[in-house]
Amino acid sequence: MKHKLIFLLLSVVSLSAFAQPSNQDGRKLSMALYAISSLYVDSVNNTKLVEDAIRGMLDKLDPHSTYTDVEETKELTAPLQGNFDGIGIQFNMLTDTLYVIQVIPGGPSEKVGLMAGDRIIMVNDTVISGVDMKTSDIMSRLKGPKGSQVSVKVMRNNKPELIEFKIIRDKIPIHSLDAAFMVDKETGYLKLNRFAATTGDEIKDALATLKKQGMKNLILDLQGNGGGYLNAAIELADEFLGNNELIVYTEGREQPREDANASSKGQFEQGKLIVLVDEGSASASEIVSGAIQDWDRGVIVGRRTFGKGLVQKPLPLPDGSLIRLTVARYYTPTGRSIQKPYVKGDSEDYMMDFNERFKHGEMMNQDSIKFADSLRYETLKNKRIVYGGGGIMPDVFIPLDTTLFTNYHRNLLAQGLINREAMNVMDRSRNELKAAYKTSEAFA
Structure with a gap:
């Protein structure tokens, strides 16, 4: 017997399909927004007012009914869709430098020769190392539509000469x-x-x-x-x-x-x-x-x-933002x-x-x-x-x-010292390690 499939988290539902609030309640909300945007002593951001109002309503319901704006929606849904457009690396930010932790097998970065342990110093013409830049800003520079090109310059093995790679972005699988x-x-x-x-x-x-x-x-x-x-x-x-x-x-x-x-x-x-x-x-x-x-x-x-x-049902809004509303247990x-x-x-x-x-x-x-x-x-x-x-x-x-996390261990992690030393070992002994451990099972 086949499943009776339940796609509550996948369905696309039009808000117009649901009962609208009473005319009186709807008018009250509209009048409040109009009054604030038209009469308030200082200028206001209408979009933010509406988003804050939606969040305020949902916050009073339950902990899992939420609103996400356009960018938040993209970030949250990508891991569940199974793929996204990018260059195919996993990375950590240690201090102010992006370290490549893993190059996804078969991805665009592996195809051009990027390796775990590489430090990405520049993306296109922008220096991203040693500067105050948010991780989200760095990710937005690396991501892009399939088929587009991005240039990255990396430091390898602590040598001062930067190596340039031109990477064609592609669909990157996200494995569960x-x-x-x-x-x-x-x-x-x-x-x-x-x-x-x-x-x-x-x-x-x-x-x-x-x-x-x-x-x-x-x-x-x-x-x-x-x-x-x-x-x-x-x-x-x-x-x-x-x-x-x-x-x-x-x-x-x-x-x-x-x-x-x-x-x-x-x-x-x-x-x-x-x-x-x-x-x-x-x-x-x-x-x-x-x-x-x-x-x-x-x-x-x-x-x-x-x-x-x-159980939450996603309710897409016209601008690409999303309400996840609890509709069932x-x-x-x-x-x-x-x-x-x-x-x-x-x-x-x-x-x-x-x-x-x-x-x-x-x-x-x-x-x-x-x-x-x-x-x-x-x-x-x-x-x-x-x-x-x-x-x-x-x-x-x-x-x-x-015992998994002593204060000493927690401090080492917080300072990035464990990952940094692992990268240094890879820089010094990459060829020897690859020769000694040809598979992950051999390393274990």
């Missing part, structure tokens, strides 16, 4: 799968960083490859994965669940219930499955882990997830709402919930986590107790490893 490899002869590992338009295809290809290598067990790592497209979560869960098993359903005041069920085409419906989660696993990550937990398909390991159970197969409590108009405390969890001890001790009996549910096959109303509580609790 960070890693896919065999941990041992029977156990595969997948690390997913987001749920994007390309996630389903990436996962299918990775599972097929790992199965050819003998995979019988799988570790799915969703730690730090803040979500993305709802349909990508459905596609991923479908790889693990049996035919017609419910994955998730959504329902709202003006949104009738919609179910998404698994098909019969999952590549890993049998075999041991572990899903790694933490407090950064949200939204689509919680849909997948919630479905796997409710059906007793695998073991959820880690710490309580973020707790985002609200999503529910796991047992009927759990994973949305954690929030106070309308207080998004700051909501987003800082991690600090409260840390303060109350729940990052270290499972016993510090309390759920009301009213939020108690049973899994569908083994009748185990699970809870709703505040993220997915893992089956196996792993406390936060506070």
